[in-house]
Amino acid sequence: MPRLSAAGKKALDELEQTAKSGRLPGFTLAVSNLDEQIYVNAAGNKTYGDSSSPQVTPETVFWICSMTKLLASLAALQLLEQGKISLEDPVSKFFPEFESAVVVQNVFTDPDPSYAAATQAVTILHLFNHSSGLYYSFNPSAPPYRLPDPYTHPDYTGEDKYSKFFELVKGKFPGIPLAFEPGSAFAYGFSSDVLGFIVEKVTGQSLDEYSKQHIFGPIGVKNTYTLTAELKDCMIDLCFRNQDGSIEPWNDRAPVTPRYPEQVQAFFGGIGSYSTMPDYLSILRHLLQIEAGRDVPNAVLKRETVKQLFGPTLSPAGSQALNMFIGLLVPRTTSENSNWGLGAALTTTDMEGRRKAGSLMWSGWAGTWWFMDPKAGIALTFGSQIAPPMDPVTAEISDLAEQIVYANLED
Structure with a gap:
């Protein structure tokens, strides 16, 4: 060695x-x-x-x-080994919010971007490799070092913390915003968080x-x-x-x-x-x-x-x-x-x-x-x-x- x-x-x-x-x-x-x-x-x-x-x-x-x-x-790879999830599983199987995801045009440069319904489903593979289109959104009026709001929101109590998280991710959009069609590129964002939420959903543990x-x-x-x-x-x-x-x-x-x-x-x-x-x-x-x-x-x-x-x-x-x-x-x-x-x-x-x-x-x-x-x-x-x-x-x-x-x- x-x-x-x-x-x-x-x-x-x-x-x-x-x-x-x-x-x-x-x-x-x-x-x-x-x-x-x-x-x-x-x-x-x-x-x-x-x-x-x-x-x-x-x-x-x-x-x-x-x-x-x-x-x-x-954690998610362990579930993959056990056959409890697969790389091809659509994320909407666990979180219906992904059924209405939208692809946002020029999301990082246009302050008022247009959007359209995503034509491809976000899968678990896309969460693993950050090709889901999920991205970190930042308030342009906030300091650049400020963390995205879903990470710092003070109250996730209630019946469904996941719904609150996705509500914060959606912001002004009618569905979960994606930077591109799933699988077509790479964007750094909330993919790992959603992957962790799936672990919780499948196992019943935090x-x-x-x-x-x-x-x-x-x-x-x-x-x-x-x-x-x-x-x-x-x-x-x-x-x-x-x-x-x-x-x-x-x-x-x-x-x-x-x-x-x-x-x-x-x-x-x-x-x-x-x-x-x-x-x-x-x-x-x-x-x-x-x-x-x-x-x-x-x-x-x-x-x-x-x-x-x-x-x-x-x-x-x-x-x-x-x-x-x-x-x-x-x-x-x-x-x-x-x-x-x-x-x-x-x-x-x-x-x-x-x-x-x-x-x-x-x-x-x-x-x-x-x-x-x-x-x-x-x-x-x-x-x-x-x-x-x-x-x-x-x-x-x-x-x-x-x-x-x-x-x-x-x-």
Whole structure:
């Protein structure tokens, strides 16, 4: 198994200076091979700029935001294995609201777009690979870092939380709005949330309960969709980067998702979970071991299913749209070689000095990143906690950490 050389560990240790210099809030970095975690380090304080606050450690909890999307996919893949759902199932089988979906023209550029009834059905496959047409809608008068309203709505009590969610998604449209005909492209949006809702409908459990019983528990991690008092004390504070590069506390400048058990009324598979970086790394290692054909204790998926997770699913037009999306959000990251598997972005060609073709990767709104490379047998998680999303310094440091790892692997 590849391991990190002493020089590699020293170079990763030196990334601490990013937090010590104030360029980045506290962070945790963890790396694994197929057998075990081979590196972990943490730097900075839980409260940015407060040297008296507790230090960030490997046990510090992060709001991992869109890194949740992979976890929701794992839950749905288990149901796929059990024959309880199929990739061809129309989503309207579970939520009739999708029978009247509409395709909106020029949704991202026209303030008053036209629309027409969708001619294709949204299927479960379209939710897995974000080709459903569901997209994140934003209020043009709100700050660009404000989360979409369905994620921050304060009241999902009542007889049907799903109906309320879809009402908020519809907004001014007569049906659920889609950016294109299902299956024809790629759009980042509420697909993973709907996938998580289907898990709840089929199992009769909340996404949190189901995941703890069938994914987090068997793997042995403490991932959660709600923060207990114990985990709250382990949480790092959210920060904000100003346009001049300076950092300050979040100070409730925009609503975030409800996070405490008494507040959470809807579990969002697209944004709603919390984890330490080593725990998320354990999930990635678990998947890599299954993919490699290891005899994995308490395996959460079959090998053939995990192989599907690493397979491309988007059309050429969908892949092109995904590459444009990644290039827009992370300009310094090579993006022309991406597709989407059944849970994350798929690298389809080797990246020089970095992950190999067949790797999966994604990130989170508040400064978290991950990848797993089955060819090299390497996985990495990096977490800080800062908005607006796609913070350039978190992207820089996670990229640099990846380059250091691949330059310093030894047998």
